[in-house]
Amino acid sequence: MKTVLITGASTGIGKATAELFFQRGWNVVATMRTPQSDRDDPRWMVTRLDVTDAESITQALTAGQSRFGGIDVLVNNAGYGLVGTFESMDEARVQRQFETNVFGLMRMCRAAIPQMRERGSGVLVNVASMGGRLTFPFYSVYHATKWAVDGFTESLQFELAPLGIRVKLIEPGAIKTDFYDRSVDFVHDRALSAYNDTVDKGTRRMNAFGAKGAAPTLVAETIWNAATKDNARLRYPVGSDAKSLLFLRRLLPDAVYRGMMRKQLLG
Template identity: 40%
Template structure:
């Protein structure tokens, strides 16, 4: 039996991924910040629920050791834990920016630093970083979030070259909108600059209006499982109808055509206005 370690499994995509891998016969190290609150996953055969906070290196190392002690090895790691932030860049506090980067960028980096020595020694392993359609395309009022996901995309693509000599496969899964608690738990940048209020309301309002293609977390979990098991060197995996729509628009036309499309779709009230 193969073994996968997944971060951020208390809900949403991470939880669905645990169930998918478990149903397919894998051992699963299901990690979360507060495993003492879990009442269902820890009842499953071949699922080990352990504490892991991506902001704490010691907890990551402890989870990896616990997983290896339990199952003998780790074959794949899914960096799923993440957080959202909405609002315009200028209104984001330094603390908000630091916290979201610590979770979405430095967190996966800590997991990678902890698992890579093991994978190099093993001469095999699969890393799957869950980024977002927001790691390839951008929406108004999501600038800080995009900065984190573009960073994770770039890091993952770059290390995919570095890890080839060790037989380590590196994958990126790019979900679109998903029916989870992710958006509801998002941080919103402050409102201390009233000139932005109308823009934020328009941008978020239009985003919500078009958010009609949200995937179920189980659909994203299917893509994650494919990335873990297809035994190819494919780097990116798109997940969700809206991801296919927006990335398709970006890839089909020239860069400016794509930017114009997104402006007209999400902030048409601000186009062709004299300053």
């Protein structure tokens, strides 16, 4: 029986993914910063893991391996969005965003690779975003982290493929989760009044865009397919918005694409 370890499994995409793998007969190590579970089953394990805490990563992986004999699939889902005007963001907030979305994901990969390498098999699934290949207003630092994850994942695929380890990149569009609420750190200093009108209009339109997003179960199904199908495919866009916007980004000249997005999101 195979085992999956999922970060950020308390809500949204992570929770939906944990449930799907469990329903399909896998052992599940559902990790979160504050462990909680009402399921008592030998195939279900909930444990603490904070991707910014290297010791908790080691402890969670060791616990999962001890109970189930190894981790076949790692799903790097933990993350959040730092949103707002860049001028309003202090250094600590920017560093925290990178610590979670980039360095935390790298820590997880570094911790999981050795036992996959020794076994000659395994799958790393990195949940990024369509925002790893295109951008929206007021998401500058968040986009910087997701573009970093995109480049890291594509390069990592080359070096791990000869070892039997497959690497996958999930690119969700807008998803109906708490990303636009609990998982967002919104920062804007209203004293920087030159931004206020644009911020009000842009955030209102972006939130409306997010409210129309796909269900997290759609991302979970995509993660399942990426993890269980033995192929060399790297990128998995999720949702009609991700697929259409990524297509337009490739198709249209840069100025035309940016003009279209500016009109749609900022008026």
